Amino acid sequence: MKIEQLDIPSSAIEFLQKNGYVNLYPPQEKTIKAGLLEGKSILVSAPTASGKTLLAMLAIIKHLSEKKGKMVYLSPLKALASEKFNEFKKLESVDLGKNLKIQISTGDFDISDKSLGQNDILVLTNEKMDSIIRQGAEWIDEISLVIADEVHLLGDDDRGPTLEIILTKLKLLPQKPQILALSATVTNADEISDWLECKLVHSEWRPVPLSEGVYDQGVITMQDRKKFEIETSVRGPPVDLGLDSLKNGGQAILFAETRTRSVSLATKASEAVYRTLNNDEKESLEKISQKILNDNEQTELVKTLATLVKNGVAFHHAGLNQNCRDLIESEFRNKRIKILASTPTLSAGVNLPARRVVVANVTRFDAKYGANKPISILEYKQLCGRAGRPQYDEYGEAIIVANSNSEEIFDYYINGIPEPISSKLTGDKALRIHLLSFVSTSPGIKGEDIVEFFSKTLSGSQERKTTIKFHIQITLRYLESEELVKQKGNRYIATEFGKKTSTLYIDPLTAVLFRKSLEKISTKGHTLGLLHVITSSEDFFPKFSLRNKDYELVGTLIENYADQLIENISEYDCNRSLLAIHAWINESSEIFLSDNFGIESGDMHRIAETADWLVHALYEIAKLEKKDEILIEIDTLRSRIAYGIKKELVDLVRVKGIGRVRARILFKNGIKTTEELNEIPTEKLAKMDKIGPVIAENIKTHLKKIR
Structure with missing residues (x-):
């Protein structure tokens, strides 16, 4: 048609x-x-x-x-x-x-x-x-x-x-x-x-045919049972498979199981890929490499990425900030980057195909089980989906590296049928969040009508109505016990606390933790305590666990700021994200965070973004609970988290165009408040480092809007 x-x-x-x-x-x-x-x-x-x-x-x-x-x-x-x-x-x-x-x-x-x-x-x-x-x-x-x-x-x-x-x-x-x-x-x-x-x-139709196979001991067995050999080296099978694809003008994505492995694979491939580049490609990649260094703080991770990009390879994972990830994706699409080693997060979302996809390992660490587990067939098929580029390739290949049991892997993944989709709605967390939301938006709803609604979900079509009803009753009991919902007769309504929890889009467990913590506060000056509450809440992500060398750092932090705690805690109650966010609001650089805590730029951005959302929720619950005496402190903390600044810079960052760097420069030049900023002549402001005439004019314009 x-x-x-x-x-x-x-x-x-x-x-x-x-x-x-x-x-x-x-x-x-x-x-x-x-x-x-x-x-x-x-x-x-x-x-x-x-x-x-x-x-x-x-x-x-x-x-x-x-x-x-x-x-x-x-x-x-x-x-x-x-x-x-x-x-x-x-x-x-x-x-x-x-x-x-x-x-x-x-x-x-x-x-x-x-x-x-x-x-x-x-x-x-x-x-x-x-x-x-x-x-x-x-x-x-x-x-x-x-x-x-x-x-x-x-x-x-x-x-x-x-x-x-x-x-x-x-x-x-x-x-x-x-x-x-x-x-x-x-x-x-x-x-x-x-x-x-x-x-x-x-439909199983693809615009570019996909062929799947398993690599074992230098030989690839494809799904039609045809076999072919590739040149092997000390670089290891995933890299050898990527380099083999380059010989015929293809690009390759190497899916690694961890961030460290993705960097390792890119590093191993770099020298060999560099030898395949022509002079124009080398010149372009040199500029891209320099752009990475110019546009980002030069952490070890960023410097490693810039070095590898010069050679026509890169890695991609959540530790990189959005600038770096966007640039890598763009240059891979432009075919300047030939081999990209990535964690599996790249398999979902943005369109970034390659001729050959290599699955370096079919196991992943599962935090819930505390051990490595095989990935699902559905996840494997999603990784395969990146192979074969319309307009570029006549075929796509997805190859699993088998360290052992190649026949078993072949039968399970290549010939396997993806797992059927099953609802996860009746899990404890999901149900308490969405049940509270439903009651909150349906005031006075009857118990049987709640069950009727949830029976119309996918879960309702996959589970018995009696099972759904049992899960709902248990969850309602919890929500009632924590005064998030109230029952009158057979009807349910959300309390003001419950409604606020639902509209703030937080887990009821988080809301309950926030309310109980706020009840213990009667004075100001609880910065570390508030950060601990936020980073230990159910909704906080990512939570990086402490390494052996971090326990002493956390112990010292608790000792030095004991007067800011809401309750007695030990280092075993903390995570590495608490260390990072505390250092961030005290103006630590990305280099410091990376070197001392192993928290990379992308991680820090997500930590700050999540903390900003949760501290806003904390503020709203404090307002509801009439804890007026600490609202200013919470609001100040939110500004510090958003900009990564000490308390003394909060007034300055209210002006659009002034972030943590310019605010600190102004402070060092004796301008500590918006009042003082208003008084300084534009010409004098323009002469300061990282400001200049245009930014100075913009600052003055925006300053008028907040005064």
């Missing part, structure tokens, strides 16, 4: 053709024939790169051309949401009889932000959508199309329950919005589509 045959406006057809869409792929054609453009709800279960994004665009175009309601695109990841936002934004150039308004929102929802409801297309993370539903935004009743991406993540322990709850609520809306659910190929897609009340379009 050709694009021009579709029942959409000619302006849209012309736009799509200009963007390279001429013929529909088989899964796309099947979806159109299943009624996508007639408003039918559909679950598309198909491999990576089989054209699911175009289906989303076609559904949006159809709704826009018929001037239906609002369209919501749901993503599990911020990076993926950003990628899709940029793609959908191109639709603004299409004449569909109205000015298209599109907005992305991936952060915490602010009830005063009414601009979201003024848009036609909203690109949201699942958590953001959940938060919006909890806030009771009126425009939810105008939603006519829901596009849910990566729906196979319903089976994910962390992300699955939220996606399950919002899809349950959206499909139960009175206006019955059209649902387009997009998923990797899963075993029980028919069960998921029945639950979603969608037609199922299942």
Whole structure:
């Protein structure tokens, strides 16, 4: 089927053709024939790169051309949401009889932000959508199309329950919005589509054929049982497999089980890859390497990355900050970086394919079990999905490195069927969060109606009603005992504390910890104590455990700041993230954090981001509990966390354009308050380090707005 045959406006057809869409792929054609453009709800279960994004665009175009309601695109990841936002934004150039308004929102929802409801297309993370539903935004009743991406993540322990709850609520809306659910190929897609009340379009078709195999002792056995050998070296099998792909002009992603291994694999590959580069490539990579050094604090990790990039290789993991990760992804797409060693996080989200994917190890450390465990078949298939680039490759290859038991690995992973998706909603944490949210948004709801709603979730379709009821009763008992909900007769309502917990989007366990900690405070001056409460809460992430050498550091910290503690604690009650956040708010550099605590820039960003959210929640609970005497202290702490500054700089960073570096420079030059900043002439301000005329003018302009 050709694009021009579709029942959409000619302006849209012309736009799509200009963007390279001429013929529909088989899964796309099947979806159109299943009624996508007639408003039918559909679950598309198909491999990576089989054209699911175009289906989303076609559904949006159809709704826009018929001037239906609002369209919501749901993503599990911020990076993926950003990628899709940029793609959908191109639709603004299409004449569909109205000015298209599109907005992305991936952060915490602010009830005063009414601009979201003024848009036609909203690109949201699942958590953001959940938060919006909890806030009771009126425009939810105008939603006519829901596009849910990566729906196979319903089976994910962390992300699955939220996606399950919002899809349950959206499909139960009175206006019955059209649902387009997009998923990797899963075993029980028919069960998921029945639950979603969608037609199922299942396809194994890929635009680039994928061949899977297992490497053992220098020989690769592919799924058709053909064997071939590769040149081996002391660099090890994963690197040898990557270098072998380069010989034929391909790129390779080496999936490593840990951050350390990803750096090690990139390092081992660097010298050999460098020998394959031409002079133009070397010159380009030299500039990219220098950019990495210029734009980031030069921690050992950053310097290692810059050195490796010069050789045409890189590593990618969560320890790198977003600047570095974005640059690496971009240069890999541009084919300047030839081999990329990455942790498995790269398998989800952004589109970053390579001709050959190498799975260096099929085991991962599982913190819950405290030991290495084999990855699931579904996760392996997701890693495979990165192999084969449309427009670049005629084929893709995914190869597992088998250290032993190659036949067993072959049978389990290559010939294996991915595990069926099973709901994780009745886990303790997920249920207490979403049960409280449901009661909070349904005041006076009967116990049997709560059970009835949860029986309409995926969990409800997979478990007995009596089992669901049992889990709900236990969870309600906990919520009642901590005064988050109250029961009157057979009806339940959320208390003010419960409502606040739900709208703050925190785990009830976190809220209870915050309230109990606040009850123990009667004076000011509890910075370390508040940081300890935040970093030990259920919602805090990432929590880095203490290494042997950290116990003495924590012990000294507790001893030096004993007067700031809320209760007596020992080093065994602390984690390394507490050390990092305390050092951060005392203006420690990224180099110091890396060298002393092993906390890299990307880690520190996530620690600060999570702490900022939780300290805001702490502030709101303190307000609710009428702990007015410590509100200023908590608010000050939030500024310190956001900017990584000592208390003396809090006033200065209120001015837009002044962060931790410029604030410290101003302070050293005798400007310690916004009053003093207002008095200094612009010309004198401009002469200071890292300021200059343009920034000085901007600072003065923004200063007027806060005075």
